[in-house]
Amino acid sequence: MSAFRLSDRELDMRALGQELASPSAGACVSFEGWVRDRNEGKGVLQLAYQAYAPLALAEGERIMAEALAQFAIERAVCVHRTGELRIGDLAVWVGISAAHRDAAFAACRYVIDEIKRRVPIWKNEFYSDGASGWLHPDGSPVQS
């Protein structure tokens, strides 16, 4: 299975964690990105992710390959949700296994940072005042 995937369904963290198993791994670090109820002082009711899937999958896979090349890790998996999510839902999951914890922490940080910076996925927040808006990385709405 590909190291980076998109999913329009709830993520199964237990199954994902099992993909990291390796006899030579002594450390496992995972990151969970959750849907938060506030952004920039506004109440958020729900959000929706849109992805340009072919390029998102290609760029995500490149990031995973970079992590495997740059850090002394065993396995790396990342899944990002698409579609509509509610407060508290799991939006993105990154898991890394490694012989030792330093590389696992560093690779996990690298993967989530690069995913947020480079992969063509967009977040639309729906606010409690009835407004909604697409975001870009500095958190301010994008005006087209």
Place this chain on the structure above:
Amino acid sequence: MARHYRLLYFASLRDRTGCDGETFSSTATQPRDLYAQVAQHHGITLAAERLRVAINGEFADWNHALQDGDEVVFLPPVSGG
């Protein structure tokens, strides 16, 4: 001579154009010129400097030589994670 490009729209550009994609006839031969025409046609005010461009599913330069039938996507600043 006009060419036909397949355009896909995401996020704020999808909202602005009101569609997820369209075939766009244009004399533009580079993404930079094509975006200027598309932006004018749909009243998009987002500057090209804030976007990236993808051609046939891969990131590309703004001065890439387009071919008739190419799939071109103007990518707003991403906000995954």
